[in-house]
Amino acid sequence: xxxxxxxxxxxxxxxxxxxxxxxxxxxxxxxxxxxxxxxxxxxxxxxxxxxxxxxxxxxxxxxxxxxxxxxxxxxxxxxxxxxxxxxxxxxxxxxxxxxxxxxxxxxxxxxxxxxxxxxxxxxxxxxxxxxxxxxxxxxxxxxxxxxxxxxxxxxxxxxxxxxxxxxxxxxxxxxxxxxxxxxxxxxxxxxxxxxxxxxxxxxxxxxxxxxxxxxxxxxxxxxxxxxxxxxxxxxxxxxxxxxxxxxxxxxxxxxxxxxxxxxxxxxxxxxxxxxxxxxxxxxxxxxxxxxxxxxxxxxxxxxxxxxxxxxxxxxxxxxxxxxxxxxxxxxxxxxxxxxxxxxxxxxxxxxxxxxxxxxxxxxxxxxxxxxxxxxxxxxxxxxxxxxxxxxxxxxxxxxxxxxxxxxxxxxxxxxxxxxxxxxxxxxxxxxxxxxxxxxxxxxxxxxxxxxxxxxxxxxxxxxxxxxxxxxxxxxxxxxxxxxxxxxxxxxxxxxxxxxxxxxxxxxxxxxxxxxxxxxxxxxxx
Amino acid sequence: xxxxxxxxxxxxxxxxxxxxxxxxxxxxxxxxxxxxxxxxxxxxxxxxxxxxxxxxxxxxxxxxxxxxxxxxxxxxxxxxxxxxxxxxxxxxxxxxxxxxxxxxxxxxxxxxxxxxxxxxxxxxxxxxxxxxxxxxxxxxxxxxxxxxxxxxxxxxxxxxxxxxxxxxxxxxxxxxxxxxxxxxxxxxxxxxxxxxxxxxxxxxxxxxxxxxxxxxxxxxxxxxxxxxxxxxxxxxxxxxxxxxxxxxxxxxxxxxxxxxxxxxxxxxxxxxxxxxxxxxxxxxxxxxxxxxxxxxxxxxxxxxxxxxxxxxxxx
Numbered sequence: 120x121x122x123x124x125x126x127x128x129x130x131x132x133x134x135x136x137x138x139x140x141x142x143x144x145x146x147x148x149x150x151x152x153x154x155x156x157x158x159x160x161x162x163x164x165x166x167x168x169x170x171x172x173x174x175x176x177x178x179x180x181x182x183x184x185x186x187x188x189x190x191x192x193x194x195x196x197x198x199x200x201x202x203x204x205x206x207x208x209x210x211x212x213x214x215x216x217x218x219x220x221x222x223x224x225x226x227x228x229x230x231x232x233x234x235x236x237x238x239x240x241x242x243x244x245x246x247x248x249x250x251x252x253x254x255x256x257x258x259x260x261x262x263x264x265x266x267x268x269x270x271x272x273x274x275x276x277x278x279x280x281x282x283x284x285x286x287x288x289x290x291x292x293x294x295x296x297x298x299x300x301x302x303x304x305x306x307x308x309x310x311x312x313x314x315x316x317x318x319x320x321x322x323x324x325x326x327x328x329x330x331x332x333x334x335x336x337x338x339x340x341x342x343x344x345x346x347x348x349x350x351x352x353x354x355x356x357x358x359x360x361x362x363x364x365x366x367x368x369x370x371x372x373x374x375x376x377x378x379x380x381x382x383x384x385x386x387x388x389x390x391x392x393x394x395x396x397x398x399x400x401x402x403x404x405x406x407x408x409x410x411x412x413x414x415x416x417x418x419x420x421x422x423x424x425x426x427x428x429x430x431x432x433x434x435x436x437x438x439x440x441x442x443x444x445x446x447x448x449x450x451x452x453x454x455x456x457x458x459x460x461x462x463x464x465x466x467x468x469x470x471x472x473x474x475x476x477x478x479x480x481x482x483x484x485x486x487x488x489x490x491x492x493x494x495x496x497x498x499x500x501x502x503x504x505x506x507x508x509x510x511x512x513x514x515x516x517x518x519x520x521x522x523x524x525x526x527x528x529x530x531x532x533x534x535x536x537x538x539x540x541x542x543x544x545x546x547x548x549x550x551x552x553x554x555x556x557x558x559x560x561x562x563x564x565x566x567x568x569x570x571x572x573x574x575x576x577x578x579x580x581x582x583x584x585x586x587x588x589x590x591x592x593x594x595x596x597x598x599x600x601x602x603x604x605x606x607x608x609x610x611x612x613x614x615x616x617x618x619x620x621x622x623x624x625x626x627x628x629x630x631x632x633x634x635x636x637x638x639x640x641x642x643x644x
Numbered sequence: 645x646x647x648x649x650x651x652x653x654x655x656x657x658x659x660x661x662x663x664x665x666x667x668x669x670x671x672x673x674x675x676x677x678x679x680x681x682x683x684x685x686x687x688x689x690x691x692x693x694x695x696x697x698x699x700x701x702x703x704x705x706x707x708x709x710x711x712x713x714x715x716x717x718x719x720x721x722x723x724x725x726x727x728x729x730x731x732x733x734x735x736x737x738x739x740x741x742x743x744x745x746x747x748x749x750x751x752x753x754x755x756x757x758x759x760x761x762x763x764x765x766x767x768x769x770x771x772x773x774x775x776x777x778x779x780x781x782x783x784x785x786x787x788x789x790x791x792x793x794x795x796x797x798x799x800x801x802x803x804x805x806x807x808x809x810x811x812x813x814x815x816x817x818x819x820x821x822x823x824x825x826x827x828x829x830x831x832x833x834x835x836x837x838x839x840x841x842x843x844x845x846x847x848x849x850x851x852x853x854x855x856x857x858x859x860x861x862x863x864x865x866x867x868x869x870x871x872x873x874x875x876x877x878x879x880x881x882x883x884x885x886x887x888x889x890x891x892x893x894x895x896x897x898x899x900x901x902x903x904x905x906x907x908x909x910x911x912x913x914x915x916x917x918x919x920x921x922x923x924x925x926x927x928x929x930x931x932x933x934x935x936x937x938x939x940x941x942x943x944x945x946x947x948x949x950x951x952x953x954x955x956x957x958x959x
């Protein structure tokens with residue numbers, strides 16, 4: 120029939136187009152070049168200005184472009200010299216004097232010196248600084264204890280704090296403390312975040328929006344030139360697509376592999392890396408009102424939740440059971456003698472009966488996602504089932520992450536009995552200080568949304584913050600952990616193990632407990 | 645004609661103003677603010693307040709709206725909180741990506757949709773009609789994101805014919821051919837559902853026309869069947885098909901959101917989803933207004949095209 124005549128013509132055209140496309144495709148699938156590491160990131164970075172960003176995703180790039188005065192020792196959360204070679208702390212812990220490394224230059228050629236350090240902290244902290252308007256600097260409160268920064272001479276800089284503040288060194292090792300080039304800030308102003316310059320092992324080369332950030336090896340790096348020629352950070356927000364890219368060879372290194380996708384990478388052409396970090400996933404319990412005002416009921420909840428099942432079934436082994444409020448990654452401050460609450464529903468029922476909380480109705484806030492929240496809905500429903508098994512009547516209310524924070528951070532009073540939460544911190548001080556002290560109740564500007572209060576814990580945390588001796592600090596934190604575990608203001612659930620997958624072409628890669636991605640020793644053939 | 649176009653353009657102004665009010669209100673009313681999103685776990689009331697002040701979000705809503713509208717009318721869409729760059733730069737760059745993807749998909753679905761519809765109608769209840777109806781139903785029933793994922797798994801991961809994601813390769817030249825390899829899977833996945841819808845509606849529009857007297861007249865005076873179908877019938881049926889194409893253009897544009905996420909295509913849909921999750925107010929508002937303006941203009945163009953084809957519409 121005549122109509123088919125045309126159809127055949129159409130078919131030929133379509134077939135030709137398809138063949139053309141397929142033919143072109145053949146050449147497009149070359150392997151990634153050697154010496155260039157392609158990293159699958161979880162999102163487009165906000166900016167490459169360490170003072171202006173807050174996300175781990177951005178830190179992964181920044182830690183390779185900049186250095187701080189100090190950094191975490193490989194595989195630990197203890198500080199060691201970086202751009203500062205040495206430092207002295209005065210008797211009462213309020214004056215820190217750093218000696219700076221000589222002969223270091225920023226990628227733009229300007230010298231690194233005491234004035235540069237002063238510029239960095241003044242820019243973040245002093246509202247009258249000419250470049251304060253290159254902010255906002257959301258995490259500048261990490262250094263809110265800093266009163267003045269003085270450049271004593273070319274290689275010596277002195278920080279004076281308004282009170283002793285033991286986490287100061289550790290905060291300097293955090294990305295917010297990375298040192299940027301003053302010359303580059305002066306040149307680019309508010310655009311510095313897209314034209315970064317630091318002293319790190321890689322120098323910034325190119326940022327193609329929504330495609331890639333490219334950094335190239337800094338041959339003059341003070342700690343030895345990196346093995347790689349360049350690193351390309353690709354934002355691939357969808358976890359399934361990221362997995363597919365890894366399987367298809369489009370990226371060499373993938374971070375935050377979804378637990379269910381780990382089984383795809385079991386053969387020899389991939390290496391799976393795991394590293395426990397300073398993360399804790401817990402349930403905030405409302406200790407002010409309702410059934411959880413009674414400590415026995417809070418303990419009962421800790422006994423009732425089957426944490427090993429959660430980490431092995433729901434999280435597919437990507438986390439470990441948490442024992443207390445401090446993650447084991449803070450090795451020096453972690454109380455080894457703490458044992459997690461065992462899964463013991465009978466014990467839980469006993470405690471509930473004792474407290475007369477049988478059949479208590481609980482409102483449970485669950486989030487849909489969010490930083491460090493792992494698999495919050497699946498975990499929430501598993502926890503709900505465990506709690507109902509021991510006689511509670513649990514109602515879940517689910518919120519999107521930002522809405523959730525808006526509900527939980529102002530406090531649970533009058534709204535809920537429990538809420539999911541997770542924190543990743545860089546110092547054992549941060550989380551308990553912000554979320555367990557009486558002075559940290561929401562109305563006082565803290566995150567103690569469950570209104571836990573124990574004067575002894577307050578005292579220990581205040582003392583640990585001003586103690587300059589690490590052993591003394593460790594002793595105080597360990598005692599705090601014992602008391603908090605016993606008081607059970609939270610249900611301690613899990614410590615996340617960060618994971619990554621590399622292809623067999625990548626060598627010398629290790630994950631750090633800090634969750635930062637350090638690539639200066641990595642090689643690729 | 646000029647008067648008609650002018651009238652349609654003027655009537656678009658209240659629509660666009662309404663859109664600015666709606667998108668502004670939605671972003672203002674949904675819980676969670678940019679400061680909380682930026683600070684994450686560190687969002688103490690004190691930090692949130694300070695950051696909101698730094699971002700200029702402490703002013704009354706009405707004032708914020710008029711500042712935004714006033715700036716926008718002067719071409720200043722503001723700066724994205726989450727990306728730290730001018731909203732307009734980001735939107736234009738991303739819209740380019742969406743235009744390439746949605747444009748290709750639109751061409752594909754219009755061409756194949758109308759072709760399939762015409763062939764179906766010309767062979768009503770014949771083998772070709774049944775085969776096409778079957779394929780079309782299949783296409784309409786498969787969610788595009790699922791089809792996209794399956795295509796990635798099969799053609800990119802297993803066969804390695806196409807790259808998994810992105811619009812351009814990380815290395816190498818940016819030639820048209822390279823773009824095609826990146827475009828093939830997402831454009832196809834995006835076009836499938838719309839092709840099905842267009843095919844079904846084209847079929848019924850054609851059947852309607854084929855029953856009319858002038859077709860019988862054309863056949864009677866000896867016009868070749870091919871001429872009857874493609875010249876006489878299709879031209880008349882286009883009046884009914886073109887509005888469908890207009891609606892499908894909107895569908896392809898919104899469907900691009902899923903496809904852009906699955907294929908990590910740097911388009912405006914993925915940008916909006918990210919921006920909403922980060923409460924990047926100005927980027928969401930600017931992006932929505934821009935896309936809405938394009939959609940309104942496209943629809944005006946469709947109406948104009950239709951009035952050219954069908955003189956009865958001219959008012």
